[in-house]
Amino acid sequence: KPNKATWSALISACANAGLVDLAAQLLEEMLVAGCEPNTQCFNILLHACVEACQYDRAFRFFNMWKSSRSLGAAENSGNNGDANLSVHPTDADEICGTSTPYCTTASRQLRFAGSVPFRPCTVTYNILLKACGTDFYRAQALIDEMRKLGLSPDHISWSILIDICGRAGNVEGALKILKSMRHSRIRPNVFTYTIAIKVCLENKNLATAFSLFAEMKKLRIKPNLVTYKTLLRARSEYGSLQEVQQCLAIYQEMRKAGYKANDYYLKLLIEEWCEGIVQNSNQEGLSNSRGRAHVRALRGLRLERVATHLQKNASESLAVDVQGLTEVEARLAVLAVLRMIKENHNSGHSIRDDLIIILGSPKVGEECMVKNAITKLLKKELGLEVTTIQPDAIADRRINGESTSNTALNSKSNFGSTELSIGFIAPTRRPPILQRLLVGKKSLHHWLCKKLGTNSNCT
Incomplete structure (x- = not known):
């Protein structure tokens, strides 16, 4: 004879497979066999209904079990409730579904439910909260019912309630719920904050989302992978450097x-x-021009290399070190600095330095391909004037008294490469020969004025 564990395993297997009708039939057979289900068995069936989007059915089961429990209590106190416990066939069909062969004995099985002590727990109500959709008032009624039974909402309960507000577009209500958690002496965890951040992002409230992210770190709540991925997918495009x-x-x-x-x-x-700095009105979007080879190259890109150029301030130094970068990485690094130059120019900062691109030692192979790719980008795609300079030429310019204002030419490279100095050089150690490309500030200024059109900064 199957015991409680066997029945629970069977019901769970059917529920996980999405066989809600069969899971309901097994629960009824369990009652007929005289085996008393525990709360977990009822929760499994409710969860199966919610996962199958049978929300109304989950509530009908829940209300039926609650009614059966109270009727069973009345029967145990001396009232003969056999007549009241019987369920009309149409009611049974409404709960189990008229088209299923598993509910042929539903009206008979429900008589046994009157003697089953159904005791909902916090997990039961959390499952039903998921079935509320965007109905905040129905969810709030469940929370109130929990408290009347002496049950306390947990982190999952509050998180689901926040999510319900978000689906209804009520960001303010979601934030109030997050605040009320603290008043209830429940410390929000990473799951709760992630849900709140997701709600803000889905409703285009990015500032509040990033504020919540800063708040959770201030409270020493460590973000998880879902938190980071939610924030990184906050935008479908970037507008500013910030x-x-x-x-x-x-x-x-x-x-x-x-x-x-x-x-x-x-x-x-x-x-x-x-x-975006390259495209103009006569060019099609990138999404239409990407080929398979380009997509593969982009997937192989190491974002950390490009991030170095995107996170520094272009107004302080216009040096771009592309040593060791691939063609795609070098292209993005140069474009990133040019985009920052454009944004600084729009903010009223004039161009004071030449743009220096450090290529590294002149070699045949990848370095040569990178040089050709960058030269093509600057000359043909952007229309900038580019010259190739060697360290010896830089030294000659210094000796002859020519001004070279760029910091990359006056000191060590920001990335640790040794520059050629005018003073004494030990004969036993020669500095590495670093090939560079130079884009003059006059060319940059002309390019910006041409791209931006009439602008007060171009006068």
């Missing part, structure tokens, strides 16, 4: 925390942001 730097800071924080998520989506957005 937005790019903000998301890159989150990405690097995620990497430091030990998470290795698929960052192809972020790479795509950053590439579109950088390539």
